[in-house]
Amino acid sequence: MSTGEPSGGPVLRLGPETHLLVTGGAGFIGSCFVREVLARRDGTRITVLDKLTYAGSEENLAPVRADPEQAARFRFVRGDIADPEAVRPLVAEADAVLNFAAESHVDRSILDPEAFLRTGVIGVHVLLEACRGEYERAAAGERGRPPRFLQVSTDEVYGSIEVGVATEETPLAPRSPYAAAKAAGELLVRAYHVTYGLDVVITRGANTYGPYQHPEKLIPLFLTNALESEPLPLYGDGLQRRDWLYVTDHAGAIEHVLRFGEPGGIYNLPGSGERTNREVVAALLDLLERPWSLVRSVPDRPGHDRRYAMDGARLAALGWRNRVSFEEGLRRTVDWFRANEAWWRAMRSGDWAAYYERQYGARLAAGRPVEPPVEEPVGPMGRAKAAGGSGPRGGSAEGDVPGGR
Ligand code: NAD
Ligand code: DAU
Numbered sequence: 001m002s003t004g005e006p007s008g009g010p011v012l013r014l015g016p017e018t019h020l021l022v023t024g025g026a027g028f029i030g031s032c033f034v035r036e037v038l039a040r041r042d043g044t045r046i047t048v049l050d051k052l053t054y055a056g057s058e059e060n061l062a063p064v065r066a067d068p069e070q071a072a073r074f075r076f077v078r079g080d081i082a083d084p085e086a087v088r089p090l091v092a093e094a095d096a097v098l099n100f101a102a103e104s105h106v107d108r109s110i111l112d113p114e115a116f117l118r119t120g121v122i123g124v125h126v127l128l129e130a131c132r133g134e135y136e137r138a139a140a141g142e143r144g145r146p147p148r149f150l151q152v153s154t155d156e157v158y159g160s161i162e163v164g165v166a167t168e169e170t171p172l173a174p175r176s177p178y179a180a181a182k183a184a185g186e187l188l189v190r191a192y193h194v195t196y197g198l199d200v201v202i203t204r205g206a207n208t209y210g211p212y213q214h215p216e217k218l219i220p221l222f223l224t225n226a227l228e229s230e231p232l233p234l235y236g237d238g239l240q241r242r243d244w245l246y247v248t249d250h251a252g253a254i255e256h257v258l259r260f261g262e263p264g265g266i267y268n269l270p271g272s273g274e275r276t277n278r279e280v281v282a283a284l285l286d287l288l289e290r291p292w293s294l295v296r297s298v299p300d301r302p303g304h305d306r307r308y309a310m311d312g313a314r315l316a317a318l319g320w321r322n323r324v325s326f327e328e329g330l331r332r333t334v335d336w337f338r339a340n341e342a343w344w345r346a347m348r349s350g351d352w353a354a355y356y357e358r359q360y361g362a363r364l365a366a367g368r369p370v371e372p373p374v375e376e377p378v379g380p381m382g383r384a385k386a387a388g389g390s391g392p393r394g395g396s397a398e399g400d401v402p403g404g405r
Contacts, residue, residue: 101123
């Protein structure tokens with residue numbers, strides 16, 4: 001998946017000698033990483049440790065199980081990263097640990113923060129302690145090189161970036177329980193590097209979208225609701241801005257940092273297109289050929305971050321470029337959800353109805369229609385733009401170019 005190699009060569013080589021422990025590997029981004037690495041058939045072995053919360057599903061790993069060569073290099077263990085007994089023996093076998101496991105939905109963190117802290121802070125601590133034990137075993141000659149640890153973090157740790165972009169040196173200012181738990185988790189990771197000398201890397205990814213994303217998140221929620229002709233609950237004025245990263249680019253950048261990242265290094269993983277939520281929804285409805293009248297403006301998310309935006313120079317210097325533009329990624333996502341109705345219907349079962357009512361019942365009752373986007377005439381600089389598209393770096397051609405920063 002890497003697109004360029006720094007001159008110093010990899011810190012970690014993947015191949016027949018390498019065994020990765022991927023925690024949270026039955027979720028959206030983790031399962032993409034597992035599918036992509038195993039499909040390359042370079043001999044790398046992967047163990048997934050996943051608690052299978054409402055967000056995880058073994059179905060996400062079905063393509064691996066369906067292929068005998070990949071299945072032979074893959075093992076699934078159901079368990080909790082906050083359980084030292086489950087974690088220790090798996091870390092003991094690993095050359096690297098990649099921690100994708102988290103409660104990942106901001107709205108749920110506002111309803112019920114506790115699980116976010118248990119997995120995001122205690123769980124990370126348990127994984128780090130198990131790695132520290134492996135350093136002691138290595139020092140005693142009981143194993144070879146101890147494991148590299150990669151923590152999958154998020155751009156939300158910077159809080160809302162009203163103008164400009166966050167670099168890796170920008171102070172952390174998380175504003176939701178989810179983001180605060182993610183910041184606490186990565187600070188622990190950094191502390192274990194400084195205090196105990198663990199080889200760690202941290203990635204801070206942008207808003208990710210694509211196949212297999214749980215339908216609680218903006219793009220798959222609005223996509224599946226639109227297919228059902230149900231209302232689309234747009235928070236507030238819909239002019240919040242996110243920088244969208246296609247899931248294979250996120251997984252690929254994580255692999256690149258795993259292989260080439262400097263010990264102790266922190267890497268922003270920006271997306272390939274900053275958009276307002278209104279622009280995202282308009283593009284989605286266009287592809288689905290569904291009317292704008294489905295969109296309802298509903299009371300806002302408390303503490304809603306207005307904008308996320310990151311500088312990607314450090315990742316670019318490491319040799320990584322995103323490959324998938326927002327337009328291409330959205331098209332692929334729509335095609336996948338259309339073709340995989342059984343998958344998303346299963347994800348919208350169980351506690352879905354209760355969650356939906358709690359999150360959206362009163363909001364939708366108070367919802368109002370939203371003015372449709374006004375098409376601007378196509379000028380010499382390019383296509384017409386949806387309303388609300390202006391702002392810092394808004395709707396620029398640069399944002400449309402894969403890795404264009
Ligand atoms: P997800 O919710 O789809 O998947 C999370 C997975 O972790 C699920 O399979 C779940 O069962 C598992 N899990 C949860 N708690 C666990 C525990 N205690 N022990 C073991 N497994 C557990 O999340 P995602 O969107 O794939 O996000 C993966 C990671 O990437 C998270 O750490 C998230 O914070 C981070 N991230 C996500 C995005 C995004 O836009 N989705 C962007 C940047 C960073
Ligand atoms: O930026 C990275 C983060 O992106 C990840 O760390 C999180 O795990 C991931 O969930 C995501 O967080 P967001 O809060 O940005 O994503 P979400 O899909 O929940 O919302 C995207 C935007 O859409 C945000 O401005 C809120 C808005 N929104 C969302 C939902 C679910 C709505 O307007 N209506 C909705 O119903």
